[in-house]
Amino acid sequence: FKKTKTKFDFFNIFKMNLKSKNNTFLFLILYMLQVVNSANILAIFAHTGKSHFDVFVPFLEQLAQRGHEVLTISHFPRKKPIPNYKDIDLREELPGEDTSTGSVSFGRATHFSQLRTHQVLSDWGAEACENTLKHPRVNQLIKSIENFDLLITESFNTDCFYAISY
DSSP: OHHHHHHHHHHHHHHHHHHHHHHHHHHHHHHHHHHOOOOEEEEEEOOOOHHHHHTTHHHHHHHHHTTOEEEEEESOOOSSOOTTEEEEEGGGGSTTOOOOOOOOOOTTOOHHHHHHHHHHHHHHHHHHHHHHHHOHHHHHHHHSOOOOSEEEEOOSSOOGGGGGGO
16 A cells, blocks of 8 residues: 555656646746847848838838837838837938939840949949938937847948948
8 A cells, every 4th residue: 555655646746746847837938028128120221222122121010010129221211100110211311313223134234234233233332321321310320329239231232331230
């Protein structure tokens, strides 16, 4: 009879220990959910091609909807505001200019025309960088003490915005 009682006690202890582990696991999960903070995100898209920006829109909107603070610098501000999503409109400094670059095709291009196209893209990148960094609201942001947890940018024809992360 003692052996049976010992096995029975061991089984109850095992069940209690398992239950305790489940409670501990549940407590840790609930605690981690409480500790999760939203991120302060800066997104910079200075290229004037809307198709380049449109790729990122669902991602940025979803980040804002999930509670992250998103500040986007682009030529394409939201028409309808959503919570946690702010824009710096780069068009403000380009009155009357068309904000679309058209399309660039490499299809049947000759070697020379490919080199020329690369030069044009490089020039667009330098211009986008210069115009963006001269923008008063961008300058104000750079000089501010505001910190960001994440920088999202497209590395299409310029990498000058990586410096903002420092």
